[in-house]
Amino acid sequence: MLTIDALTKRYPTGDLALDAVDLQVPAGQVMALIGPSGAGKSTLIRCVNRLVEPTAGRVALDGVDLTALGSGALRRARRRMGMIFQEYALVERLTVMENVLSGRLGYTGFWASWFRRFPRRDVEQAFRLLDRVGLAAMADKRADALSGGQRQRVGIIRALMQDPQLLLVDEPTASLDPKTSRQIMRLIVELCEERGLAAIINIHDVALAQQFARRIVGLRGGRIVFDGPAEALAAPQ
């Protein structure tokens, strides 16, 4: 369970990106976070894993206050939070397999998988995941040989290699065409449901959010303006 209490972020520039946001995401729940550009969506998920330091408020994962952790404990806590990025963040010159395995190292050391030897069970898990997303045959290809949709599949299963309990997903379809965007959203939601993973998916495309996520939270000006099932959200904003 992720519990966010009165989370506030004011950037040094004076922008109030989050204004005392309260939010709970139960274990295993997939939630879409929607809102116009500048609403605070990226800031919210980055405050959860403290890529951005909140100005005030509390973020707790299973009762552990993440905002109070020192750097060692924070590193361990981050291993339980998988991150999926808009621009995939693959290491282009490494193979697909090396990129997937790098998920084991956490997202601060993607490139380090190049010289690292991984245990056999990690390699087997990586193959199973590649097979699950239809990319087993691409394992030895370099990442820069992949299409956008294939890259995002690799980004997704790299995050799963961390065995996270929570996925933080920032605009996963922003660089993809509409058909690939639907495939990627469906894949993220299916994988979360198969594994009982909670997720916060930032997505500005309201129709995609409605089609795939059961719960939608709308953010605007750093405040929650909607929280409910997809059916309750009438028309795209």
Ligand code: ADP
């Ligand atoms: P998005 O809408 O996907 O969040 P943006 O274009 O708003 O993307 O932001 C891109 C990057 O610039 C992000 O890392 C964000 O934190 C940073 N950023 C956004 N707004 C500002 C700002 N006013 N001043 C400094 N950095 C900003």
Ligand code: ADP
């Ligand atoms: P969204 O992801 O919904 O587009 P952001 O979290 O990127 O929203 O931005 C929320 C607000 O915070 C915007 O006003 C943006 O300009 C500002 N902002 C984001 N990142 C930074 C930053 N690094 N420095 C200053 N202001 C920022």
